[in-house]
Amino acid sequence: MLARLVRDLIPAAKCSVSLSNALKSLCHPLAVAPGASRVDLGTVYSGLVAPCLTARTSILVSEAAPNDSFWTVSVKFHDHSNLVIPDYFTGLGYLLSLQAYGPLSLLERIRLLAMYAKVCKLSSPLVQSRPPTTVQLLWVNSPHVTDTRIVLGSSLAWLKVRNHFQMARAVREQILRDLWRDALVDPTPMQVCFPNPVGALFGSCWGDCAEAISLSAFWELVASGTPLGTLALNVAAMNAVDLLTGLSACDVILAGNLSLQETLGVLVRANAFRPMCKNCEHLCDRVAADIVDCACAEFWLKRGLFSAPGPQTVLARA
Ligand SMILES: [Zn+2]
DSSP: OHHHHHHHHHHHTTSHHHHHHHHHGGGSTTTBOTTOOHHHHHHHIIIIIHHHHHHTOSSEEOSSSTTTOEEOEEEEETTEEEEEEOSHHHHHHHHHHTBOOOSOOHHHHHHHHHHHHHHHHHHTGGGTSOOOSEEEEEEEOOTTOOOOOEEEEEOOOOOSSHHHHHHHHHHHHHHHHHHHGGGOOSSOHHHHHSBOTTSOBOSOOTTOSTHHHHHHHTHHHHHTTOOEEEEEEEHHHHHSBOTTTSOBHHHHHHTOOOOHHHHHHHHHHTTOBOOOOHHHHHHHHHTTOOEEETTSHHHHHHTTSOOOSOHHHHHHHO
C-alpha cells in the first residue's frame, strides 16, 4: 500500500489534474482503512482538496465575502465526530491517514511521513501556498493495543493574505478550545518564550501546530492516557537537496532500501527532526497525555540506534 502510494502520488504531484486524480483514488473502497467512512473521504476530496487544486488556493475563500468567510468541511476523524478541516494540507493529511495500511513499523511510519512531506512540498505551488513548516504523525504506541489507526497532520501553512491565515488558524484553535478549553493558556507557552523586544508576541499561537489536528482526532485516546507515539519532521529540511548526494532526505528515504538506522542517519544529517513544541508539551501535561516523542534523541538511544555521548545535543547539532 505505502509503496504503491509513493509510486502513484509523487510523480502526480507536479500537476493539479494528475494529483487530483491520484488523490481521488484514495477514496476507492479498496483503498480506505477499515472503519473509515468512504463518504467522509469523499467529502474531504470533493469538498476541499479537489476544489483547492482547481482554484489554485490552499483555503476556499468565499467570493462574496473574501475577507471574513471561507469554506471548510466537517468529518469524523477517528475519535472526533465532527472535526473541521479548513485547508488543503490538512485535507491531504486526512486522506492519507485513512488508507488501509494495516500495522506499520517505525520505518514505514517514517516513510509515510516523508511521503506526506514530499507531496506537501511538491503540491504547494499548485495551491499557490508555501508548504507547511512541519508534518507530524501520531499513532497508538502500546504492545497491548491492536489499534492501527494513525493521524497525519501539518502545521498551518502561511497564507499570502494575512486575514486568511488568521481565519484558518482560528478554526484550528477552536477545535482545541472545544476539547480542552481549561488547558489552553494565553499567551501560549511559546509566546511567553519568544516575545519580540517591543512587546508583540511572536511565538506560536494555539492552532498553528500539526498537533492541533492530530491530538484532536485522537482526543479520546489522549484523554484516557493511552500510550501514543509522535514524530514530527521539518518539511523544508526533508526536501532540501544534499550537496553531496544531490538528493533530498525525502528522496533517499522514499527509495525504500534503507534500514531504520540508516534512515535515522539521513534524518539527523538533514536536521529534520522537530521535537514537540512548548505549547504541545503544555497541553499534553495538562491533559495527562502519554506520548513518546520520536523526534528526541532519547528515543533512539534507548533502542541502541544512537551511541553518541550527548543525547540532548546530538539531534540539535546534527
Ligand atoms: Zn506544537
